[in-house]
Amino acid sequence: MKKATQFALGILTSVGGFFDVGNIATTAQAGAQFRFQLLWALVLATIIVILLVEMSGRFAAVTQKALPDAIREHFGFRFWSVPFLILTIVHVLVLAAEIGGICFALHLVSGLPLQLWALPVAVLVWLFLWRSTFNTIENSTSVLGLITLCFVAAAILHHPPLHDVAAGVIPTLPSHDPEKYWFIAVSIIGAVIAPYLFYFYSSGAVEDRWDRTYIPVNRAVAVLGMGFGSVISIGALVVAGVVLAPRGIHVSDYHQAALMLTEVFPFWGYTLFAVSMGIACLGAALEVALSMAYSFAQTFGWNWGENLDPAEDARFAMVYTVSLLVAALFILAGTDPLRLTILTMAISAAVLPVVAIPMLLLMNDRKLLRDASNGIFSNLATAGIVLLTLILAVISIPLVILGGS
Amino acid sequence: MHRALCIFALALLCACAGKSPEKKLLNDLDPAISWVGTLQFAAERWAANSVPAAFLRNSLDSGEQALEKGTETVDKSRASNDLRDRLRDELNRSMAAAEMLKIAVQKEDRAAAAGPLRILADSDAALRHMQQEFEER
Numbered sequence: 001m002k003k004a005t006q007f008a009l010g011i012l013t014s015v016g017g018f019f020d021v022g023n024i025a026t027t028a029q030a031g032a033q034f035r036f037q038l039l040w041a042l043v044l045a046t047i048i049v050i051l052l053v054e055m056s057g058r059f060a061a062v063t064q065k066a067l068p069d070a071i072r073e074h075f076g077f078r079f080w081s082v083p084f085l086i087l088t089i090v091h092v093l094v095l096a097a098e099i100g101g102i103c104f105a106l107h108l109v110s111g112l113p114l115q116l117w118a119l120p121v122a123v124l125v126w127l128f129l130w131r132s133t134f135n136t137i138e139n140s141t142s143v144l145g146l147i148t149l150c151f152v153a154a155a156i157l158h159h160p161p162l163h164d165v166a167a168g169v170i171p172t173l174p175s176h177d178p179e180k181y182w183f184i185a186v187s188i189i190g191a192v193i194a195p196y197l198f199y200f201y202s203s204g205a206v207e208d209r210w211d212r213t214y215i216p217v218n219r220a221v222a223v224l225g226m227g228f229g230s231v232i233s234i235g236a237l238v239v240a241g242v243v244l245a246p247r248g249i250h251v252s253d254y255h256q257a258a259l260m261l262t263e264v265f266p267f268w269g270y271t272l273f274a275v276s277m278g279i280a281c282l283g284a285a286l287e288v289a290l291s292m293a294y295s296f297a298q299t300f301g302w303n304w305g306e307n308l309d310p311a312e313d314a315r316f317a318m319v320y321t322v323s324l325l326v327a328a329l330f331i332l333a334g335t336d337p338l339r340l341t342i343l344t345m346a347i348s349a350a351v352l353p354v355v356a357i358p359m360l361l362l363m364n365d366r367k368l369l370r371d372a373s374n375g376i377f378s379n380l381a382t383a384g385i386v387l388l389t390l391i392l393a394v395i396s397i398p399l400v401i402l403g404g405s
Numbered sequence: 406m407h408r409a410l411c412i413f414a415l416a417l418l419c420a421c422a423g424k425s426p427e428k429k430l431l432n433d434l435d436p437a438i439s440w441v442g443t444l445q446f447a448a449e450r451w452a453a454n455s456v457p458a459a460f461l462r463n464s465l466d467s468g469e470q471a472l473e474k475g476t477e478t479v480d481k482s483r484a485s486n487d488l489r490d491r492l493r494d495e496l497n498r499s500m501a502a503a504e505m506l507k508i509a510v511q512k513e514d515r516a517a518a519a520g521p522l523r524i525l526a527d528s529d530a531a532l533r534h535m536q537q538e539f540e541e542r
Contacts, residue, residue: 111459176540177432247446248533250439252471255464259446262455270456 018229019148020284021101022191024277025341027233028257030184031240033250036168039237041185043169045192046230050222051381052356055363056198057218060205062372067202069298071358083358084299086351090195091292093344095323096330098285100337104254105278115332122328125285129320134207134306141283148280150261150272151235157264158242165238183399186392187342190349200291207306215372254338293319352389360386430484431536434492437475438532440468441499445525448506452518458510465503472500491535495528
């Protein structure tokens with residue numbers, strides 16, 4: 001029964017880590033500007049993230065260690081300090097983007113200015129983390145996150161041309177605006193293969209006390225959980241392609257994305273978008289804040305665990321407290337949440353090699369993982385992932401300049 | 406590998422550098438043109454009671470900012486006077502329609518949205534026609 005309920009970890013990770021503000025922004029932009037032509041980027045990123053999440057979970061199940069802990073132990077603090085610093089910066093930026101997403105959802109519902117919600121949202125997320133256990137967070141956001149299926153329902157109800165949708169899964173060259181096309185492709189990949197996702201997943205597996213017997217569960221969770229998130233993202237991209245693209249609406253502001261569901265759900269569409277965005281970003285904010293606290297605690301050898309009372313892991317609690325405040329300040333200062341999100345996704349893509357390669361190296365350590373270490377297929381896939389991440393890192397910076405305007 | 410990546414980045418730069426002033430202007434105006442379509446859609450949805458008045462008001466504010474920025478871009482451009490005049494006209498018409506919509510929202514008069522909606526639809530069509538015209542050249 002416990003193993004069956006572990007799918008909740010996968011769904012949480014997918015709702016929070018997959019379908020979050022980065023995905024909402026990038027799929028809306030992709031669908032609005034290029035219809036279904038960028039579906040291949042989403043599919044490719046999904047395959048890669050399934051592999052990375054599976055490896056991360058397998059590692060935690062076999063070693064009962066989370067990734068930051070293990071990387072620091074294995075390669076030394078000096079080696080880990082660079083990925084750790086980069087991961088921290090990315091964590092803060094992503095957390096700010098997620099808080100911005102929740103604020104925007106509340107702005108849609110209330111009509112009140114977005115900045116007004118920054119501190120209350122930070123306090124709300126903090127209260128969740130302070131008062132809840134890992135299981136409560138896991139289960140509540142899993143259930144609430146099911147509302148994002150409205151994007152899938154909307155995509156089906158729009159009756160998109162299936163041939164064109166299917167054709168979008170095959171990579172093609174852009175028919176127009178090549179710099180924007182490749183920038184959005186990189187951003188989609190950066191949004192999906194978010195570094196905090198597999199770092200959080202490994203810590204979550206340790207929190208849930210996974211052992212070797214969870215390896216098959218881990219595989220199912222990785223595929224089903226990430227697959228679930230991917231289906232929702234595909235739904236969002238298709239809806240944007242059908243609703244926004246014919247009107248020439250290119251998403252440079254979240255208000256434009258908020259109209260996506262209003263055609264097929266005339267009465268509920270606006271509210272559904274706001275609630276979906278709010279819940280998806282809440283799940284992600286919880287995940288990112290926890291991921292940041294996990295990585296700090298594991299790097300410096302502090303007590304850690306969402307299931308512990310804050311008094312027992314005060315420094316762990318302090319990290320998520322301070323990070324929420326810092327992230328909220330971005331939104332309070334008037335940073336445009338969509339621009340912040342898109343820039344953060346491109347940065348995530350750029351730093352992927354630095355944060356992913358240490359994990360990939362560990363997966364080949366047969367002393368640590370014995371028979372659970374990477375086989376030939378996993379290593380070939382790993383080599384492909386490393387190559388792609390290196391390419392992304394090099395091209396994302398000029399694309400930010402050329403395509404991100 | 407390093408050489409291939411440099412060539413790729415250079416190709417992207419050249420793709421941008423090779424545009425005529427007219428194409429560059431229409432490219433730079435993409436956000437403003439997109440907002441004309443957005444305001445039309447948002448107003449339609451408000452008239453159909455699908456979105457609240459506050460949302461349309463906020464969209465009109467963001468849209469007007471984008472349109473104003475668009476006219477500044479037109480003024481600074483080195484594109485032909487003919488194109489600039491046509492673009493300026495459509496952007497100004499769209500801004501006037503946005504003002505009419507603000508009054509309609511203030512009065513909660515959904516029927517009054519019909520007029521500005523027609524203006525926005527015409528401007529949107531005209532602007533997208535211009536984009537296509539220069540894309541094909």
